[in-house]
Amino acid sequence: MADVTLIKNPAEQQLAAEWASARAKLPGAAPLREAAFERFATTGLPHRRVEEWKYTDLRALMRDAKPLAAPPDAAAKARAKDTGAVLADIDSRRLVFVDGAFAPELSDVAALEPGLEIRAMGEALASGDALVSARLGKVMPTDDAAVALNTAFMGDGVVIHVAAGAAIERPIHLVFAATGDTPGALFTRSLVVVEKGARVMLVESHEGAAGRDYQVNTALELAVADNAHVDHIKITREGEKALHISSLMADVGAHARFNTFLFTTGGAVTRNQLFLRFAGEETLASIRGATLLKGKQHADTTMVVNHASVGGRSREVFKSVLDDQSRGIFQGKIIVEPGAQKTDAKMGSHTLMLSEEAEADNKPELEIYADDVQCGHGATAGDLDEDLLFYLRARGIPQAEAEALLVQAFVGEAIEGIEHAGLREALSEEVAAWLKAR
């Protein structure tokens, strides 16, 4: 039985009550869930005195914990049909999750490429799936409280296995749609195992209706074996009232390539956590992101990149555009373990402030235990350059359009790193749409 002595505030009490009533009904993995909830119960919701959550005090931001979302009815599924439209122009395999539950009738699971296996996490958990039993919770273990909560309450998600050497050309698009009428909490968990030399591109998009009050805690475990190549893109455009917590836990093997891009425009509060470990030698990784916020939005990207072997190379580039009273946070930690010689890691976090009232918080950290490495970080925050604006305006371009050009150029530097041309375009259009709605 979990030690609940530290659970104090209403959200924590509601989570404990929810756990008590739901634990018997949640699919499979009971010992894993029990241990995870126990871990959560000893610490409670992370707050500002927990260093990793310093700028996103969940105990203060989460005034309540929503009950687990009800399974989607036909109406909810109907509303989910148009979601994921951001990738409408790209030929992808859509896997749709409505209010946290896999919706096979909206998904494309026919004619899987050789070497590709896809199944729903809920079923896999319930049936004691071998891959899930072997890997879940073990890809990149972390003590993080949000991950513990996800493990305790995880409902559905996807399990993907890509066999050694298989090259899956068609991107797989995980569409997470929050459409239900009642406020609810969505705990999705996915596991993606990419075997040696395989290649796959994974796109996650998370969206929900404006005005709907809901909470998302989503987690993805990603095991990338030696010589594999994985592209991952996450688009977060939740509804304006949503709380969204996302954890990516990835373990990347030798000579593997791993590219991830986090694109965030939506949600009241968004927390993107990345726990990455490059366990094999000469891993090549690109970790990038763009965040565009307005109103009172709060978005936090917190990343730990662990270079654990020789000759790894990683580039981290995060760009934020903050308007109105929004708040953008970047915490990036690069760890170079003893023996991870010849590591080459460069991290940059750059913020464009479009308003006097916006706030940017930046905390880069380097922890280096090897002596022959190249590591660096840079952080900037500033307004749009007046001289650039004047140059554009002197050519007849009105203020708003000139600002839009410069913002697009600023964000574009990060987006350019995406290899897939269609996605690059789709995200550039998202930026343009955001600017137009400013």
Add this chain to the structure above:
Amino acid sequence: MPLLEIKNLHVEIDGKKILNGLDLTVKPGEVHAIMGPNGSGKSTLAYVLAGKADYEVTEGEVLFNGENVLAMDPDERAARGVFLAFQYPIEIPGVATMTFLRTALNAQRKQRGEAELNTPEFMKRVREAAAKLSISQDMLRRAVNVGFSGGEKKRNEILQMALLEPRLAVLDETDSGLDIDALKIVADGVNRLRSPERSSIVITHYQRLLNYIVPDVVHVLSKGHIVKTGGKELALELEKSGYAQFQETPVAAE
């Protein structure tokens, strides 16, 4: 009616007086050269005409086609036909040259109530203008001025001028840093735009450019106002005698 009429213009930046009662009238079709020593206010005049925010006009007026341009935003002035070729054209990373040119051209057309140019017509105009200025396709593919040499940046200014076809072009030391071949290319670009309706103000420190862009009127600017006006021969005279005589001349009582 004159195209440009500047009357008793006084301008300050950060509380420091730069222009001190400057008067200048430019009629349609005329090319005026403004020469003067460093710090005489030449670039300030250029920036004030284009509408740069840091400059405070404390007295006087500027009429363009009879309208008070000082009340207008920089983009409104541009749409009415004021063009400034910058002394130091700025690099704009991430903004493609073609996107920039098209946005500028169409923004001006829109402000004037004209239809946007379609892509083939736009491309044709850019290609033609670029060829005349020896601007390569590669330069057009890059971000605005990024990685351009000093001379390339100046030619890019003239390319923008050729496409935007302003009524009044203000060239702020466009000749600085140019070798003789680049100077000729730039001068040809300016001369091609000469017409009975269009006027130019050529700001320069040296007479050399004026061999290629032959002015109708030459002014000497010193201590923030015009101290001498003459024909093209005044430029040659200055080349011989230098600016010292004007710097030592006390500002006339105001």
